[in-house]
Amino acid sequence: MRTFVFGALYAGKRGLMFDADEAFIAAAMHDLGLLPEFASEDASFEIDGANAAEKFGRSAGLSGRRADVIWHSVEMHDGKWALTSRQGAEAMLVSAGAAADVDGPDDSVVDRRQMADAVDAFPRLQFKTRFTELLVDHCRRKPLSQRSTWLEGLCRRTSPLAWKETVEHEIAAAPFAE
16 A cells, blocks of 8 residues: 555656556555465566456456556566656556655655655554565575566575576576687
């Protein structure tokens, strides 16, 4: 809920028009892939969450196009901003909202009163500890699913033995003579 609220404040400040249903579904479900019941065998939590959110959207009667917006908004929520911003207002809302919930909102977007109101309405309930525990658990279960993501560093530290190969190993193993 805080992701949606913080993201909607961001979108409003930037003058972005967004589909509230698509943005809400994506914001509400963006981290489902961290939960074992929504996890695939080897995909990143972003993709697992995107798949669950898309499935929910379709089951609620949304068109394929709208479900695709939800999928991209969840999958890109913690990706490179240059890519996320090209996915549309809904993806930008989820990304900005999730970042604000994890790192704290940008004062130029969300003032202290708005932040306090959001947290009063939707308490954090030991978010820092519980979210970190979810991330660590995910990295233990699926350490290689987070290659080239913001979570890679934590997964490398949590499960170092899983990270046997690096990019230089991949380059050296390529089937070329030089």
